[in-house]
Amino acid sequence: MSSIQKKIWVLAVVVLLIMATIWISLIYYNQKMQDQYNEILERYLVMNEVTSTSQQMVTALNNYLIDPTSDNYGVIDSNREQIQQMKADVIDLKHAENEFALTNYVNLMDSLIEAADRSLLSHPEGETENARNALTEATHISNYISEMTLTLIDTELKTYDRFYRGIIDQSEEIKQLGIWLLLLITFLLLLFTYWFSLRITQPVEKLTEAAGEISKGRFDLKVEVDSKDEIAFLAKTFDHMRININNLITEIQQKAQLEKELQQSKLLLRESQLRSLQSQINPHFLFNTLNTLSKKAYMEGSEETSDLLVSVAGLLRYNLKHLDKLMTLNDEMKVLHQYMDIQKARYTDRLTFHTSVDESCLDIQIPGLTLQPIVENAVIHAVEPNEDGGVIWFRIIDGEDRVIVEVEDDGPGMPEEKIKQIMAEQLDTTKGHATGIGLSNVVKRLRLFNGFDDVIQIESCFGRGTKVIIHILKERGVVQLDETTNRR
Amino acid sequence: MRKIVIIVTAITSVVLFYFTIDAAVGVFRPDWQLPEESDKEPLSNRIVLITQELDTPFWDKVSSGAREQAEKGGANLEIWGSYGNNQKDFLKQIEIAIYSKVDGIIVQGLDTEEFTELTKVKASSYGIPIITVANDVPMDESLRRTYVGSNQYLAGKLIARQLIVDMGTSGEVVLLLDRRKEYYQEQRLAGIQDFVEGFPNVQIIEAEAGNSREEVMAKTKDLLNKYPNADAFIAVNANFAGDMIEEIERRSKVEPYYIYSFDDDSRSLTLLEQGKLDGIIEQSPKKMGEQSVELMMEWLTNETVPLNLEGYLTDIQMIKAMDVQ
Numbered sequence: 001m002s003s004i005q006k007k008i009w010v011l012a013v014v015v016l017l018i019m020a021t022i023w024i025s026l027i028y029y030n031q032k033m034q035d036q037y038n039e040i041l042e043r044y045l046v047m048n049e050v051t052s053t054s055q056q057m058v059t060a061l062n063n064y065l066i067d068p069t070s071d072n073y074g075v076i077d078s079n080r081e082q083i084q085q086m087k088a089d090v091i092d093l094k095h096a097e098n099e100f101a102l103t104n105y106v107n108l109m110d111s112l113i114e115a116a117d118r119s120l121l122s123h124p125e126g127e128t129e130n131a132r133n134a135l136t137e138a139t140h141i142s143n144y145i146s147e148m149t150l151t152l153i154d155t156e157l158k159t160y161d162r163f164y165r166g167i168i169d170q171s172e173e174i175k176q177l178g179i180w181l182l183l184l185i186t187f188l189l190l191l192f193t194y195w196f197s198l199r200i201t202q203p204v205e206k207l208t209e210a211a212g213e214i215s216k217g218r219f220d221l222k223v224e225v226d227s228k229d230e231i232a233f234l235a236k237t238f239d240h241m242r243i244n245i246n247n248l249i250t251e252i253q254q255k256a257q258l259e260k261e262l263q264q265s266k267l268l269l270r271e272s273q274l275r276s277l278q279s280q281i282n283p284h285f286l287f288n289t290l291n292t293l294s295k296k297a298y299m300e301g302s303e304e305t306s307d308l309l310v311s312v313a314g315l316l317r318y319n320l321k322h323l324d325k326l327m328t329l330n331d332e333m334k335v336l337h338q339y340m341d342i343q344k345a346r347y348t349d350r351l352t353f354h355t356s357v358d359e360s361c362l363d364i365q366i367p368g369l370t371l372q373p374i375v376e377n378a379v380i381h382a383v384e385p386n387e388d389g390g391v392i393w394f395r396i397i398d399g400e401d402r403v404i405v406e407v408e409d410d411g412p413g414m415p416e417e418k419i420k421q422i423m424a425e426q427l428d429t430t431k432g433h434a435t436g437i438g439l440s441n442v443v444k445r446l447r448l449f450n451g452f453d454d455v456i457q458i459e460s461c462f463g464r465g466t467k468v469i470i471h472i473l474k475e476r477g478v479v480q481l482d483e484t485t486n487r488r
Numbered sequence: 489m490r491k492i493v494i495i496v497t498a499i500t501s502v503v504l505f506y507f508t509i510d511a512a513v514g515v516f517r518p519d520w521q522l523p524e525e526s527d528k529e530p531l532s533n534r535i536v537l538i539t540q541e542l543d544t545p546f547w548d549k550v551s552s553g554a555r556e557q558a559e560k561g562g563a564n565l566e567i568w569g570s571y572g573n574n575q576k577d578f579l580k581q582i583e584i585a586i587y588s589k590v591d592g593i594i595v596q597g598l599d600t601e602e603f604t605e606l607t608k609v610k611a612s613s614y615g616i617p618i619i620t621v622a623n624d625v626p627m628d629e630s631l632r633r634t635y636v637g638s639n640q641y642l643a644g645k646l647i648a649r650q651l652i653v654d655m656g657t658s659g660e661v662v663l664l665l666d667r668r669k670e671y672y673q674e675q676r677l678a679g680i681q682d683f684v685e686g687f688p689n690v691q692i693i694e695a696e697a698g699n700s701r702e703e704v705m706a707k708t709k710d711l712l713n714k715y716p717n718a719d720a721f722i723a724v725n726a727n728f729a730g731d732m733i734e735e736i737e738r739r740s741k742v743e744p745y746y747i748y749s750f751d752d753d754s755r756s757l758t759l760l761e762q763g764k765l766d767g768i769i770e771q772s773p774k775k776m777g778e779q780s781v782e783l784m785m786e787w788l789t790n791e792t793v794p795l796n797l798e799g800y801l802t803d804i805q806m807i808k809a810m811d812v813q
Contacts, residue, residue: 096524103531104588111587144584177511184504
């Protein structure tokens with residue numbers, strides 16, 4: 001039997017038991033009362049019967065004396081018999097208060113029979129006078145019996161007066177008991193029902209609450225129900241479901257993360273493919289041509305042009321060779337200088353380039369072609385549009401656990417929005433760059449390389465210039481790098 | 489809040505439980521007062537004391553004496569009787585007692601034929617002993633076992649002597665008697681007559697009256713008219729004293745008359761205290777009750793057989809108005 005059903009059964013049985021008890025006790029009480037009433041009534045009836053029978057006897061005797069047939073004699077006989085029987089009944093009615101009167105009563109009945117007998121005896125012997133006298137006597141006695149019956153009944157009423165009053169009091173008490181019982185049962189049932197319903201509804205409420213929490217998306221709250229019925233089972237199953245859903249969601253989140261990363265790497269791949277397509281001109285041909293051009297220029301006495309061409313060739317080679325490799329800061333610096341030489345040739349006086357390099361940091365490793373795009377960016381935005389040219393400061397500072405590289409210009413500054421886009425790696429900044437590598441690309445590669453996001457800072461003030469700061473860890477975060485690799 | 493609710497609930501349930509159980513105990517443990525069961529043994533020594541004058545001080549004393557003695561002697565006594573000298577009812581009571589086959593009847597004597605018939609024929613045919621109390625009947629007419637009470641003859645003599653003492657040796661004395669001429673009154677009369685015989689100057693006038701108030705008053709009026717010189721009145725039937733004095737009072741003052749009576753009427757003592765009666769004979773009703781029951785028990789247990797037929801006399805004494813006042 002299931003447990004809630006059991007509880008309901010218990011409630012019903014308890015109510016039933018209470019009602020049955022009350023019913024039985026009332027029936028018992030009623031029966032007792034009725035018995036008492038009957039007993040008392042019986043007494044009156046017996047006494048009354050004595051009166052009527054004795055009167056019948058006298059009448060019968062009278063009839064017999066007038067008309068002495070055996071029929072009439074039979075009537076007398078049966079009456080006598082009855083009176084004898086009633087004597088025994090009457091003696092049973094004896095109690096302490098009517099003892100005397102009752103003895104008299106019984107003796108009166110005896111006397112009546114004796115008188116009747118005397119009359120019957122005298123009659124056949126012709127002593128009519130005696131028979132008549134005896135009849136008169138019997139009549140008197142019968143009258144006395146009637147009177148005494150009344151007296152006895154009167155006494156009975158007096159004797160049982162207290163008893164009747166007791167009964168009346170009792171019925172009053174029963175009424176009171178009824179009221180108290182009603183109050184008590186109502187109260188107890190209310191209590192019991194409250195407790196009982198609580199035991200059913202409380203778990204349901206808890207379950208509802210838990211369901212609400214889950215529907216709101218909180219899968220980490222445990223569903224707890226401490227009853228022992230079906231609701232508890234339901235709650236347990238519900239909890240299982242919650243745990244399962246929770247696991248599934250985590251799984252889905254992980255998958256989504258993976259997907260996202262996969263997408264990104266795909267994009268990167270496409271970018272590099274594009275780039276490789278763009279640079280389909282045979283680089284060796286280009287190098288050789290550039291070298292030839294350089295020698296030619298040298299031989300014609302244009303040393304400056306020759307150097308410029310060497311720089312271009314170097315930049316080009318570096319670009320092709322070392323894009324995906326780790327280079328030292330020193331290498332980067334060389335490329336940067338070659339690039340700056342080329343740009344100086346282009347902008348002559350308009351471009352002023354200041355460097356301040358902490359030589360001790362030059363051995364540190366860094367992704368290839370990191371610095372050049374940043375400086376190039378400065379040149380593009382700070383020097384190129386400005387008629388009077390611009391100044392670019394380049395600093396390498398030793399900052400304890402990291403090396404800080406700062407590129408500062410005095411250009412018109414960078415809008416806030418653009419900075420955000422760069423930081424989010426969203427902006428395509430390849431446009432106008434010699435190497436085809438934009439600022440966003442640098443940020444991305446530096447982040448991957450360092451293993452944390454906070455690698456670049458762009459400080460810009462409208463009309464006064466822009467300062468790009470990058471951080472390179474001296475000890476490369478091996479762990480972070482590992483993690484990053486794993487995530488992929 | 490929760491605590492308060494719990495406490496209130498607990499108190500309520502305790503109170504309800506208490507009252508319910510209280511009421512239930514009241515209902516299911518009834519204190520119905522049923523009369524005591526009697527042992528089924530038939531009653532023995534059932535004695536009935538029958539008088540014509542229930543609820544008079546005199547007979548109340550007799551009854552109480554009898555009751556006390558019955559209690560002491562283990563007899564079952566009942567007091568029956570009629571009120572106000574109702575003879576018919578009185579005789580019926582005797583008859584019922586006889587037919588009820590009681591073990592003994594103690595009865596106030598009544599000097600009538602019916603009474604004699606009942607006591608002599610009926611009672612003896614049923615074998616029931618009869619003792620007369622307070623008032624006697626002639627011994628040979630009724631088959632009474634004995635008499636318990638005052639010596640009425642002596643009472644008459646006592647009252648006559650007091651009269652002579654108070655009045656002197658000459659004068660007219662009116663004696664008011666019952667028309668029924670009951671035996672005890674006759675004895676009183678005899679006592680008075682015998683005593684007065686010695687004083688020739690004292691003239692006795694006997695008068696008879698009926699039992700009703702009107703008859704007594706009429707008779708008194710008549711007597712006062714006939715004998716304006718009467719000096720003294722004696723109510724031989726004590727019941728007459730009150731009505732007689734009332735009638736005398738209508739006419740003149742009571743004080744000049746010497747009026748005497750007996751104590752077996754309820755008004756006697758009051759009249760004596762008021763000084764309207766000059767003296768009464770006081771009997772010993774309580775003693776009568778006690779002794780009659782005692783003798784009856786002795787008879788029933790065969791301790792004293794036969795009883796003294798002459799009777800057992802109880803004390804009498806004269807009380808004068810001066811003693812009371």
